[in-house]
Amino acid sequence: MTSSPSSRSRSKSLAAQSRGPHVVVGVCGGIAAYKACELIRRFTESGHDVRVVPTESALRFVGAATFAALSGNPVTTDVWTDVHEVPHVTLGRRADLIVVAPATADFLARMVIGRSDDLLTATLLTARCPIVIAPAMHTEMWEHPATRANVATLRDRGIVVLDPAVGRLTGADSGIGRLPEPDEIFRVARTVLARGPVTPDLAGRHVVVSAGGTREPLDPVRFLGNRSSGRQGYAIARAALARGAEVTLVSANAALFDPAGAKVVRVATAEEMRDAVIEAAASADAVVMAAAVADFRPAQRATSKVKKTDADPDPVALVRNPDILAEIATDRRRAGQVVVGFAAETDNVLDNGAKKLAAKQCDLMVVNEVGENRTFDAEHNSATILGADGSSTIVPEGSKEDLGHAIWDLVLARLS
Numbered sequence: 001m002t003s004s005p006s007s008r009s010r011s012k013s014l015a016a017q018s019r020g021p022h023v024v025v026g027v028c029g030g031i032a033a034y035k036a037c038e039l040i041r042r043f044t045e046s047g048h049d050v051r052v053v054p055t056e057s058a059l060r061f062v063g064a065a066t067f068a069a070l071s072g073n074p075v076t077t078d079v080w081t082d083v084h085e086v087p088h089v090t091l092g093r094r095a096d097l098i099v100v101a102p103a104t105a106d107f108l109a110r111m112v113i114g115r116s117d118d119l120l121t122a123t124l125l126t127a128r129c130p131i132v133i134a135p136a137m138h139t140e141m142w143e144h145p146a147t148r149a150n151v152a153t154l155r156d157r158g159i160v161v162l163d164p165a166v167g168r169l170t171g172a173d174s175g176i177g178r179l180p181e182p183d184e185i186f187r188v189a190r191t192v193l194a195r196g197p198v199t200p201d202l203a204g205r206h207v208v209v210s211a212g213g214t215r216e217p218l219d220p221v222r223f224l225g226n227r228s229s230g231r232q233g234y235a236i237a238r239a240a241l242a243r244g245a246e247v248t249l250v251s252a253n254a255a256l257f258d259p260a261g262a263k264v265v266r267v268a269t270a271e272e273m274r275d276a277v278i279e280a281a282a283s284a285d286a287v288v289m290a291a292a293v294a295d296f297r298p299a300q301r302a303t304s305k306v307k308k309t310d311a312d313p314d315p316v317a318l319v320r321n322p323d324i325l326a327e328i329a330t331d332r333r334r335a336g337q338v339v340v341g342f343a344a345e346t347d348n349v350l351d352n353g354a355k356k357l358a359a360k361q362c363d364l365m366v367v368n369e370v371g372e373n374r375t376f377d378a379e380h381n382s383a384t385i386l387g388a389d390g391s392s393t394i395v396p397e398g399s400k401e402d403l404g405h406a407i408w409d410l411v412l413a414r415l416s
Contacts, residue, residue, distance in 0.1 A: 020047035026100035029057025032179035039182040092126030102136035136179035163261030180260035200244030210291035212252035219302035228292035230254025239404030270321035329362040
């Protein structure tokens, strides 16, 4: 039995209503437009109902058929297609989130003055949902006073504007202006969708975050290390960026995309991390030591690979590494600086965390239980945050970004 056109229409309508949050992905005309395809895929695979709205110039880089296939929805650039549905009003009102990636300098300028000369800008004028903008352009264009003023205006309106990444641009150029990686844009968008636009309550603050796990060389090939992936530290940095902070991220051996807008300092060993953190902390309002720093290192490092022989290997003598957290906490480089430590424990979790808080003399200690299949390299985390003032804050299981925001809430209260 063949269904009628009206019943098929109702079925499609019900299917659309059963989808997840409605996300509009705007795409502007820049070489980075191809990266929007990966962003669209991330949204659709995580259950979002995606509608792609490109500009005419974006279609010079990626065809409408590609966007339609990835999103499962029709693609148009003007307000005249399906005019009876008033698309610029319908899309804007229906959207739970709008993400524009990449956003060009021209688009930022048009958005600031309220132009509505295509479907994307018209949709933005009718939208009342959170908006995330990911600019991409040449360094000179990003640093131009006009662009900087436009970005400041949009942020004042409550729009989340990511800073571009640093890296290879079009041709042989390199510098700030590169589109952040799609995974980073998706993470920010997911947080904004869950929490709404984050208040920039850390604007004007410089914070330092350490992340990852240090590696202490035994020889040119082998090292002593740990299971830390750096995900929690990166999530803390990402949360601070969303709240307007200037972020220095000291990263040890983390194979992750740079958080958009962060200054990333890469290190390998505990001694290298100590030097980088001490230098950055001199101008920091807060330091969060989320990295897993090795307590010990080999007393001697072989200059060539240690060969396996029939004899048992010689014992490896160890010496202590610098205690970065204790040094930062007891020798504050700036008045009023807030210092946060992490206690990754496998047993007697809260007791050991409280002892570490007292011994290190920091303001807050984030205590969580870790193990071979727990916390490390996971997307979620839970913790109890102990305060030197005797406070205790339980953060239930959630995303690592959620824990990051909980930490910054407590840091901000102490900075205030």
